[in-house]
Amino acid sequence: MVFLTRKIEFSASHRYHNPNLSVEENRRIFGKCNNPHGHGHNYTLQVTIEGEPDPVTGMVLDLKELKEILEREVMQRMDHRHLNYEVAELAGQIPTCENIARVIWQLLEPKITQGRLQRVRLYESPDLFADCYRNGSNGAGKS
């Protein structure tokens, strides 16, 4: 098995706020991430595909194809967007790293037809990230 990882970066704004909680509870739980007008990050996404290299091309998955999938599914949806208001898949969810990573997994997984999606890692900053992988797989992949 070979693991292939592609990295992309996008910038987006978000706000942590749960309308079912009081103003005070939102403030207590989310701190400055609850500021009313939101804030933004430069996100780094690492997508890992696992598979056996094709004997003819030597590739698990053509990187050009992966690049196009990431452009279509992630960049066009999320880059320079407000994650609370402009990404339908995140509607009704707090746009934390955990939730965004899972949404990205769900967007990508059916599109990967050569090899298979092994892990999605999303960095909100160099010191904070979330991993999403198949339960039971030896998921957390390569740093």
Next chain:
Amino acid sequence: MSRALKIELGRRYHFSASHRLHTPQLSEEENCRVFGKCNNPYGHGHNYIVEVSMSGDVDPATGMIANLADLDAFVERQVLEEFDHKSLNEDVPAFRERVPTTENLCIEIFQRLKSFPKAKLERIHVEETGNNSFEYAGDNREGNQP
């Protein structure tokens, strides 16, 4: 949330500390041979990076596995307060008897953080320098990286 997928939260922490690799179980010459310049008598230091991986259910109300403020406070109390700007050999009781290699440091940090009440500790990854890193997942085989 779908149980088919597993979500982990990764958080990196930084501390600086000194250490000396030396064991009284070996002679002076053997210590010097085994540990090289890490055996220099007055010790030396590193800027350590500790990567903590936690797993759990994402709370639909908060979107989080664990509140970062809780995790940060726990790591601060359990590890950073005692390790940052300290001598691992002199200031951390666990390293009075054990050589403070980064392997042992990983294990010690894992033991100190595994009782975090709000999520499951999957593994500890420690970078001693940009070129050397170590990882420990306890008995949690699923937490070991491929």
